[in-house]
Amino acid sequence: MGAQSALKKKIIREGYRSEEYASSCRHIGEVLPLPLSGGFLLQRPVKGTPFFDLIAPYPLFDVREWCLLQEDFSRLDSEKYISITTVADPFADVAFYDLFRLFPDRHVRLKSHYIADLSREIGAFVSSGHRYKCRRALKNTEVRHEADKMNFLAPWLTLYAGLRRRHGFTGPADFPPESFERQFGMEEMHLFTARAGEEVVAMHLWLEQGKRVYYHLGASSERGYALRASYAIVWRALHYFKQRGYAFADLGGVAGGDDDPENGLARFKRGFSTGNLPSMLCGKVMNPRVYDRLSRERAPENSVWFPKYRHNEFRST
Secondary structure, eight states: OOHHHHHHHSOOOOGGGSHHHHHTTTTTOEEEEETTTTEEEEEEEOTTSSOEEEEOOSSOBOOSOGGGHHHHHHTSOTTTEEEEEEEEOTTOSOOHHHHHHHSTTEEEEEEEEEEEETTSOHHHHSOHHHHHHHHHHHHHOEEEEESOGGGGHHHHHHHHHHHHHHHOOOGGGOOOHHHHHHHHTOTTEEEEEEEETTEEEEEEEEEEETTEEEEEEEEEOHHHHHTTHHHHHHHHHHHHHHHTTOOEEEOOOOSTTOOOTTSHHHHHHHTTOSEEEEEEEEEEESOHHHHHHHHHHHSOTTOOOSSGGGTTSOSOO
16 A cells, blocks of 8 residues: 555544644633634633633644634624634635635734645755755664654653743743643654654654644754754654655744744754745734723734734743
């Protein structure tokens, strides 16, 4: 049986649009199903008010049936919910026109996601500089795809805590241990480790959704950085997914709101990519009266934040 045939016989995984993944984002808000379109939002209270707003699970929003999303929105309580904020999956099966219609109050390009077309030969599109670093890293590390992910939850938490200290991020990406426990329990979450001898020096999580995979998160120890273990992991991961018939790998973009192509993380991901697609920040005001009042009270007039009343709520994400 060929790789493509094997993939067709698999259960199609829902990835970022699954209830399991949404439940891992409870540190952001309570899970709210979108029953018609087949997706999830998160309900979070607006401090100092009886109101709530809705945000998509971090980092990307997608649904199975985009044509039914407006009907889901029409069933929401527009007195209770002030606004909806999402970052649309670059691969979402929705036209830009329809995305703008669904989210009329904010639709702007957020950042570039670097994409690898896995129908192409990996050695042909990875940059020469990256291929050199991969060869060096693979001489000093051993990369494994781990079937028993839960055995690596504790070392992952240690590495991720180091990443948090290194970059000082807060907000949605600051997953607590119970979130990672849920994510490690997802069948569609793939874990790759890089070892130097017996020491695990880097780990990456990749999430499967249909015929695509997403580079979800990665973390390294200081020794892992020195050995450039992440180069070795991405090289092996792209080959692993290509051999199993996946069509594309979304390597993501840079951290936070930055979209500088010369950012170090952007250069790293670009070197493994065949191109890029934009992710779109999308917003919809549900209760204009309350939205406008809170925005006047809580944000400068020239703020471009959405929702405006949460101006600068998370400075580092």
